[in-house]
Amino acid sequence: MNNFRVNHDRLWNSLMDMAKIGATEKGGVCRLTLTDVDKEARDLFVNWCKDAGCEVSIDEMGNIFARRAGKNNSLAPVMTGSHIDSQPTGGKYDGIYGVLAGLEVIRTLNDMGIETERPIEVTSWTNEEGSRFAPAMIASGVFGGVFDLEYGLSRKDADGKTIGEELKRIGYAGPEKCGGREISAFFEVHIEQGPILEAEEKTIGVVQGVQGMRWYDVEVIGMESHAGTTPMERRKDAIVGASRMVDALSDIGNENTPDARTTCGVFEVSPGSRNVIPGSVSFTVDIRHPDSDILKKLGEDFRDRCEKITYEMSLELKFDEIWHSPPVKFNDDCINAVASAAESLGLESRPITSGAGHDAVYVSKVAPASMIFIPCADGISHNEVESATKGDVSAGCDVLLNAMLERANSV
Numbered sequence: 001m002n003n004f005r006v007n008h009d010r011l012w013n014s015l016m017d018m019a020k021i022g023a024t025e026k027g028g029v030c031r032l033t034l035t036d037v038d039k040e041a042r043d044l045f046v047n048w049c050k051d052a053g054c055e056v057s058i059d060e061m062g063n064i065f066a067r068r069a070g071k072n073n074s075l076a077p078v079m080t081g082s083h084i085d086s087q088p089t090g091g092k093y094d095g096i097y098g099v100l101a102g103l104e105v106i107r108t109l110n111d112m113g114i115e116t117e118r119p120i121e122v123t124s125w126t127n128e129e130g131s132r133f134a135p136a137m138i139a140s141g142v143f144g145g146v147f148d149l150e151y152g153l154s155r156k157d158a159d160g161k162t163i164g165e166e167l168k169r170i171g172y173a174g175p176e177k178c179g180g181r182e183i184s185a186f187f188e189v190h191i192e193q194g195p196i197l198e199a200e201e202k203t204i205g206v207v208q209g210v211q212g213m214r215w216y217d218v219e220v221i222g223m224e225s226h227a228g229t230t231p232m233e234r235r236k237d238a239i240v241g242a243s244r245m246v247d248a249l250s251d252i253g254n255e256n257t258p259d260a261r262t263t264c265g266v267f268e269v270s271p272g273s274r275n276v277i278p279g280s281v282s283f284t285v286d287i288r289h290p291d292s293d294i295l296k297k298l299g300e301d302f303r304d305r306c307e308k309i310t311y312e313m314s315l316e317l318k319f320d321e322i323w324h325s326p327p328v329k330f331n332d333d334c335i336n337a338v339a340s341a342a343e344s345l346g347l348e349s350r351p352i353t354s355g356a357g358h359d360a361v362y363v364s365k366v367a368p369a370s371m372i373f374i375p376c377a378d379g380i381s382h383n384e385v386e387s388a389t390k391g392d393v394s395a396g397c398d399v400l401l402n403a404m405l406e407r408a409n410s411v
């Protein structure tokens with residue numbers, strides 16, 4: 001295993017230049033999928049890739065593939081990548097770090113005049129976050145054969161706009177088929193988005209896999225009525241019912257520590273007037289656990305508790321599971337390539353399982369895949385204060401370069 005290094009300043013400067021697109025006051029970014037800001041970032045990435053001599057193609061889900069030719073272009077490529085889209089109050093590193101690290105690998109191979117046996121590709125996957133359009137990881141999911149194209153293109157945002165319409169609007173509805181082509185190996189570098197590496201003072205997380213996730217949409221229906229005239233015992237108060245359900249969701253998380261994660265991220269009240277008892281509340285649910293059977297049980301337990309609250313308060317309940325991503329174990333050869341690259345670079349590393357979802361989950365359905373983590377400050381992510389050090393950002397990309405090079409020269 002070599003121990004080459006990328007150009008740390010160039011990588012850092014690319015990250016900081018890209019962070020100007022969608023920059024927020026508190027030092028983060030807002031680049032919701034397929035907005036004009038996402039398009040601006042996509043265009044910049046495409047131009048940088050073309051400047052690096054890559055051939056750029058776009059597929060039907062707007063996934064971007066920048067390809068650096070190898071000696072034998074009939075061989076399946078070694079691929080890396082992540083996502084350009086962000087959360088509404090996202091950070092400068094989540095996703096985009098993995099995309100620009102891939103570009104830096106290509107730029108470094110150009111500088112070194114290294115010609116690999118296999119082609120190298122860096123990819124940006126559409127809608128990894130699942131914030132504007134649910135579920136998450138939709139485009140890598142279509143690529144990995146988990147969702148069909150029609151389902152992917154028809155996902156709607158809160159205004160009823162579909163992914164397909166928005167891809168056309170920003171000019172990223174590509175001609176390439178989404179999926180169905182061979183990849184030799186896929187590596188994704190990403191900030192950990194949790195506290196472990198920083199706490200243990202490890203530079204590299206050798207990611208073994210990703211925990212399971214289930215998403216639900218819940219609607220609680222009561223009866224709108226007058227705040228002043230409706231006696232307490234006559235109320236069908238949707239917000240009280242929904243609040244008790246969110247409380248039950250939190251209880252389930254706390255009853256199943258240390259591994260369970262339960263979150264309500266969106267809570268919408270209707271009609272939203274201070275002197276009207278709410279007639280309905282819609283809220284989102286995100287439940288995660290590394291064990292598939294326990295994850296299923298947590299979801300069933302939550303549904304049972306919601307149904308009990310609904311009955312007790314004479315409310316109505318709509319409870320839909322909209323996404324299930326089972327736990328994933330990554331490919332051992334790819335995991336070992338990451339571990340030996342870290343070792344050859346003299347970097348402290350440890351095995352880790354990802355609490356966050358990533359596109360590598362779905363790419364691993366069609367290719368040997370694994371991930372590389374670096375620490376982030378206080379383990380904070382999905383927050384504008386998200387940050388990582390230049391040293392760790394550089395180290396993660398050095399590991400990526402050497403792990404990819406190893407695979408790109410093995411035929």
Ligand code: HGY
Pocket residue numbers: 128129130136355356357358
């Ligand atoms: O939700 C996730 O785990 C990812 O950040 N989209």
Ligand code: MN
Pocket residue numbers: 083094095128190357358
């Ligand atoms: Mn991410």
Ligand code: MN
Pocket residue numbers: 087094129382
């Ligand atoms: Mn994210």
